Amino acid sequence: MQKTTQLTLLKCIIVLGLLLILSGHSLLVVDGFRQYFGMYSYMLGAMCIAIGLILSLPTKIYLTILLMRHEGHDSKL
Structure with a gap:
């Protein structure tokens, strides 16, 4: 796998993780969801x-x- 596709994949995983964190927080905050599912919502x-x-x-x-490796290669040039 090339570095650019690997970096793109890692960036997508970061965004997916952040979206899951935000969606989990919103699930804990919304009252209707908590009333419908009860303890399972938590x-x-x-x-x-x-x-x-x-x-x-x-x-x-x-x-x-x-990024540190990339900066190290640029400073050697």
Whole structure:
């Protein structure tokens, strides 16, 4: 896999993770959803936030490492 497609994939995973975090928060805040599903709404909201964190955090670290390598190659030239 090329670096550009790999970076694009990682950026999409970060966006997906952030969207899951936001959707999980909105599930926890909306009253109608909580009244309809009861306790399961809290579990679903927490699961969305947890999966979003799992998707977003490691990819940010990997992108930071790639950026540092890229900066190192530019400074050598």
